[in-house]
Amino acid sequence: MTPPLPKIALTPGDCTGIGPEQTARVLHDGRMSGVARIVVVGDKRVLELGMRQAGVSFAYRRYDSPAAVNWSDGAVPLIDLGNTDPALYAPGVGSAESGRSTGDTLAQAIEFAKAGDVDAVSFAPLNKRAMYDGGWKFPDEHKMFAHLLNHRGYFSEMNVLDNQWMSRVTSHVSLRQAVEQITQQAIEDAIVLATTMMRKAGIAAPRLAVAALNPHAGENGLFGNEEIDIIRPAVETMANKGIDCKGPFPSDTVYLKAFAGDFDGVLAMYHDQGQIATKLRGFNRGVTVTAGLDTVFTTPAHGTAFDIVGRGVADTGAFENAIKLASRLVQFRQLAA
Numbered sequence: 450m451t452p453p454l455p456k457i458a459l460t461p462g463d464c465t466g467i468g469p470e471q472t473a474r475v476l477h478d479g480r481m482s483g484v485a486r487i488v489v490v491g492d493k494r495v496l497e498l499g500m501r502q503a504g505v506s507f508a509y510r511r512y513d514s515p516a517a518v519n520w521s522d523g524a525v526p527l528i529d530l531g532n533t534d535p536a537l538y539a540p541g542v543g544s545a546e547s548g549r550s551t552g553d554t555l556a557q558a559i560e561f562a563k564a565g566d567v568d569a570v571s572f573a574p575l576n577k578r579a580m581y582d583g584g585w586k587f588p589d590e591h592k593m594f595a596h597l598l599n600h601r602g603y604f605s606e607m608n609v610l611d612n613q614w615m616s617r618v619t620s621h622v623s624l625r626q627a628v629e630q631i632t633q634q635a636i637e638d639a640i641v642l643a644t645t646m647m648r649k650a651g652i653a654a655p656r657l658a659v660a661a662l663n664p665h666a667g668e669n670g671l672f673g674n675e676e677i678d679i680i681r682p683a684v685e686t687m688a689n690k691g692i693d694c695k696g697p698f699p700s701d702t703v704y705l706k707a708f709a710g711d712f713d714g715v716l717a718m719y720h721d722q723g724q725i726a727t728k729l730r731g732f733n734r735g736v737t738v739t740a741g742l743d744t745v746f747t748t749p750a751h752g753t754a755f756d757i758v759g760r761g762v763a764d765t766g767a768f769e770n771a772i773k774l775a776s777r778l779v780q781f782r783q784l785a786a
Contacts, residue, residue, distance in 0.1 A: 455779035456515060457485040457772060458528075458558040458567040461495050463551045464535040465544055466753025467763035468573025469499030474765050476525050477505035481769065485776040488515045488526040488567065490558045492533040492550075502759050515566040530557060541755040548579025552593065559597050562744045569745035569775040573768060574753045577621070589621040591739045594746055603638045604741030607646060608723065608750050609774055610731050613707055614650070614714035615723045616643040616740070627719035631662060631675065636683035636716070640694050643716055646740045650774075651781050658703050658712040659684050659696030660722060666699045680718075704730075724750075733764040736771045738778070745778045747771040 459476075462468025472489070473496065481487055489496060493511065500506055510524040518526040533550040558570045577589050587593040591606050608615040618639045619627040640657060647655035661680060663673035670677055680697040687694050698706065700717065704726040707715045717723035727735055728750065735750030749767035757763060 452780075452783065454484065454486050455568040455776045455783075456566070457487050457775050457779075458490045458515065458561055458570045459487050459772070460551075460554050460558050460570065460572040461489070461491045461499060462573030463547055463575045463579060463753055464492075464495045464498065464533055465538050465540055465542055465547050465579075465758065466574050466576065466755060467758055468575070468753065469495050469535070470502035470759075470761065470763045471499070471573050471749075471765050471768045472496065473499030473503040473505055473507075474763070475768055475772070477503070477507040481772050484773050485569075486518075486520055487772070488512075488518055488528060490515075490528045490530065490561065491554050492531055492535075493527060493529045495533050495535050496527060498535045502761055504761055515561050516564075528557075528561075530554060541758040543576050543579045543582075543755070545579055545582035545584075547583070548576055548581070549583030549585065551575050552580045552583060552585035555590065555593070556597055559594065559744065563598070568779040569747070571768075571772045571775045572746070572748045574749055574751060576753050591620075591746075594739055594742060594744070598742055598744060600742055602741065603642060604739065605639060605642055607643070607738050607740045608727050608735055609650075609738060609770075610727045610735040610750075611708075612652075612713075613727075614643060614647050614652075614655075615717065615727050616646075616714060617717040617720055617723055619719050621720065624719065628662070631679060631718055633679050633683045633686075636680060637687055639716055640683070640687045640692060642741050643714055644692050644694070646738070647713055649778060649781055649785075651777070652713050654693065655714060656712045657692070657694040657714050657716060658698055658707055659694055659716045660700040660703050660718055661697035662700075662718045664699070664701075666697050733766040734770055735767055736774050738774060745775050745782075747775040747778075
């Protein structure tokens with residue numbers, strides 16, 4: 450007997466961005482119906498805004514919780530939080546109040562996940578600054594998720610593009626802070642998490658490349674000693690423990706090796722080192738996943754795209770891939786249980 454599809458809470462992101470349009474476009478033709486059972490968590494006014502922006506229309510039915518959803522009903526299930534009136538906020542302009550309600554909506558989706566009512570959360574693009582200014586005092590949503598889940602262990606943001614898993618030792622910090630935070634222990638933790646996530650996604654024997662920090666991988670100390678003193682010892686330590694990891698490789702060529710199929714993933718030292726390469730490769734296909742938490746979270750790797758809000762041209766490729774990845778991660782977890 451085929452197991453039921455995973456239940457995914459979908460939140461429409463910040464209503465001032467392209468999230469409502471993307472949400473409506475993904476839902477109106479049922480294109481994800483064979484991937485997951487989707488329940489929208491948000492405000493019906495935001496969902497209706499998205500329909501107008503996308504030029505589509507579909508029936509939806511309101512429920513009090515995902516547990517009450519009749520999955521045989523053809524209407525899109527919606528948990529109407531009644532917490533966001535998009536008419537109050539200018540499209541394409543960051544708003545602290547909109548950021549606050551975006552965070553509130555995600556927090557409610559997390560409560561549903563904690564209760565076991567949904568298996569994962571996929572969310573449309575949000576604005577980190579708006580959420581912070583709105584009272585969610587976290588540098589990014591991943592740290593917010595960890596806080597709400599009372600998570601105390603290591604976790605990190607990762608990006609997935611064409612089944613290539615791109616991770617990083619440091620993420621949303623200044624470049625100066627990133628360099629200071631690159632330690633052997635941090636690299637070892639990141640290697641473990643990266644390979645663990647790849648296995649959870651069905652890659653039985655993940656091959657991980659580790660990027661250098663300095664130009665040309667330091668040129669044997671000519672441009673810096675981090676590769677000699679920190680990165681290589683971390684790679685060798687984890688390789689000796691049975692993890693298939695190699696490096697450090699110069700960061701300007703390591704992604705070429707990965708995209709050619711030599712590796713299943715790359716561990717960057719800092720945020721843009723990996724993001725530039727992957728976004729150039731496939732801006733409208735990449736997915737961000739919060740790795741290391743009990744709940745599965747996925748989102749498009751791009752942002753709110755304030756410059757095209759309301760024009761009806763927002764691409765949904767990355768959002769669709771985010772939903773697919775969330776479903777895949779849940780299904781592999783269920784098989785392993």
